[in-house]
Amino acid sequence: MSAPIDRGRRRFIQVSLTAAGALLVAPRLRAAPMPTVPPELLGDDLTAVGPFVRIERDNRIVIGAPACEIGQGVFTDLPMLVAEELDVDWSQVRVVQLPYGYADGDGDGAASVYGAQGVDASGAASQKHLREAGAIARWLLVQAAAQEWKLPAEQLRTQAGDVLAPDGRKLSYGALARTAATIAPPDKAPALKKPDAYAIIGKPTRTADAREIATGHRLYGIDAYAANALVAVIARCPFAGGTLASFDDGKARKVAGVVDVIELPKNADAALPAGVAVLAEHTWAALQGRDALVVEWKPADANAEPESSAALVGRAHTVLDSGEGGIKVRNDGEAEKLRKQPARHRLEARYELPFLAHAMLEPLGALIDLKQDGARLVAPLQDPDGASRLVAKLTGLQRTDIAIELPRGGGSFGRRLDNDYVAEAVVIAKAAGKPIKLMWTREDDLQHDRYRPFGVHALAASLDARNRVASWSHRCAATPLDAKTPNAGLLDASEFPAGHVAHLEQTFFALPTRLPLASGAWLDAFRAFAVESFIDELAVVSKQDALKLRLAMLEDAHAPATTGGVETARLAHVLRECAARIDWATPRSNGHGLGIACHAVAGGCFAHAFEVSVEGRQLQIHRAVCVADIGRVTNPLNAEAQIAGAMLDGISAALYQAITLKDGRVQQHGFQDYPLLRIGASPRATQVQIVESNADPIDPALASASAAPALANAVYAATTVRVRKLPLMAELMRML
Secondary structure (H helix, E strand, C coil): CCCCCCHHHHHHHHHHHHHCCCCCEHHHHHHCCCCCCCHHHCCCCEEEECCCEEEECCCCEEEEECCCCCCCCHHHHHHHHHHHHHCCCHHHEEEEECCCCEECCCCCCCEECCCCCCCECCECCCHHHHHHHHHHHHHHHHHHHHHHHCCCHHHCEEECCEEECCCCCEEEHHHHHHHHCCCCCCCCCCCCCCHHHCCCCCCCCCCCCHHHHHHCCCCEHHHCCCCCCEEEEEEECCCCCCEEEEEECHHHHCCCCEEEEEEECCECCCCECCEEEEEECCHHHHHHHHHHCEEEEECCCCCCCCCCHHHHHHHHHHHHHHCCCCEEEEEECCHHHHHCCCCCEEEEEEEEECEECCCCCCCCEEEEEEECCEEEEECCCCCHHHHHHHHHHHHCCCHHHEEEECCECCCCCCHHHCCHHHHHHHHHHHHHCCCEEEECCHHHHHHCCCEECCEEEEEEEEECCCCCEEEEEEEEEECCCCCCCCCCCCCCCCCCCCCCCCEEEEEEEECCCCCCECCCCHHHHHHHHHHHHHHHHHHHHCCCCHHHHHHHHHCCCCCCCEECCEEHHHHHHHHHHHHHHHCCCCCCCCCCEEEEEEEEECCEEEEEEEEEEEECCEEEEEEEEEEEECCCCCCHHHHHHHHHHHHHHHHHHHHHCCECEECCEECCCCCCCCCCCCHHHCCCEEEEEECCCCCCCCCHHHCCCCHHHHHHHHHHHHHCCCCCECCHHHHHHHHC
16 A cells, blocks of 8 residues: 655645646545545446546546536547547547546645536636646556666657557556556646647547437436435426415325425525425326415515516617616717717617527436435536535535536536526425425426526617728617626627727616526627627618628727637638638529628637528528637537537527516416427528637537527528517518
8 A cells, every 4th residue: 555645745636636637646546535436437447547537457448527518518528638648549438427526625725626527608627637637647657667667758658558668569558557556646747749649639529428318328417316306396486586475285285196395485595486396206296286286476576567578678778768877888989979970871770689598408407315414416517516515505514525426418508507406406305304306397497597688789880981980889778687797798898899990889778677697608699699780780871791891890900909808810710711601702692692790709709601581481591601710629520519509509599589578477488489490490501610720719509699690681681671679580570
């Protein structure tokens, strides 16, 4: 047995896991606090060479996927980074999902033994950290071979899971793993591979669990079970911020299989609505029991006018007309003054965007088993660290005693960044004293989401004698995400065309709402529809080519080097490439029209172009093109699929989807009134092009922001009908 690690060395190891991605050798790993290791990473034939890598005696490699897989491909992409630097053949690799890896720190805070495991707009755990993890594991194996052969490690090299000596001898990683596990890792990670040496990174690679998904063997969060667990469903207050007035559970308790009915008071700390939970032996009984409840709800303010979409629209236009109470986001030059003066070309337009729901295919749900000395949570998560903190807060348990398993999730779009469903499961389990499997239905999902904000954009601009945009005014009245920071990204002072127009102003007007709202990349699509549609309108009124107008603004000599947080040249490049692929320069006939738009979001650049026609009351999308700069790409196959999927999601939202309020309640209940894009309405041909880039990688699923304006611009080109209100199809049919 190896000697114990002193506290100084142990502290270095914990820091290196979170900051430098260093791998811990197995004996030292056992000396530090560690989460439960999946059964697939244990056994007599497996040797640990760090928390990510296990090597079998027959030289098969098991790599742990650290981040939450919710459909964005990190279950495959992140292990590819480890495998590349480990220098193994991908066919040798088996991937398993790692649990959440919380461990207490040594006096300097908590540590995450697997690095960042949550996922958001910028992807998942740092690519560099994971690559360093693989490089350190390879270094340990080379050191083990050097000991075996009594040769300098510098003379050895690796290839496809073997260490090779200059004289042609070789030893497999499987033969070296046990010796490698006794060697202390280096203080500094070895040099990483150069791009020209990549054998895995950048190569199209099939999803690691594709066969299991296709054959139905892959377990999702909804498939999780535990012995003696009761299924719980909740009747939630339909009024945002409302309370429970009364309920009668007599009929519900008579439903066969119903075990208990529990009142759930409104919980502001955990952001939970008031509700009544029905617990049963199986899902059907729970749903039947909920249907049998007799419940009366009380709005948050019974004396106030019930909130409605129509009232919000009216309030938005009223504040935009008055101009009072706005928050100045940006004010360059004399935009406000010029907006009121005559100009050769002047245009004003207003764009209305509805609330939107996430509508991921797998509704929310969580399995929780609470005990006096610990807890087990199984749920598709996007923020496992937040879930761990929340469970600890609600139960009083130490975070080291909370085990969290991370099954594959059926989509998220950012919804699972909120852990409200985890909190609900914990509250119910505490009251019931039994393991609980909480189930959300599609109706629950649409009626109790965290919605994309509603808003109306009022834009005004003037062009000078040379048809250049001389002034730009963007005023937005929208439902704020946060009362303390009302704008919160609904307008962005750094985003195109800010900085590209000498006289520019942005003003935000808050429209209070009780409806819970979401943040994140959705807000880029909220802004992009208005901005990119308005640029197209400016091109029409001044008889300019819409592509040339955008490029003139982006590439002006006085334009800033960055826009929306990325290099302006990158955005102009994807726009040019997109135009080339849709064949923008060739005029269309037979009622076909082209539309184009671009947007920078979260460090990436995207451009969309569509060719459409309107035949009777049907919109035909003949071609759809997306060109993306998403930084360095690990797996092109996955990235292209993600971008194509995001584009279809953007089309679906633009054409059909809206969450509406009436009498203080959400009106949508399912896909029958919140429809998804059907195959027959999808583009006849779709093309995705990813441009080469050395920028930091981002999540390719962000490629939807410019889809809606490009589509609306194409509809105008085909019909001369300008749609300024979403969803597009309902408005187009009204205007035709």
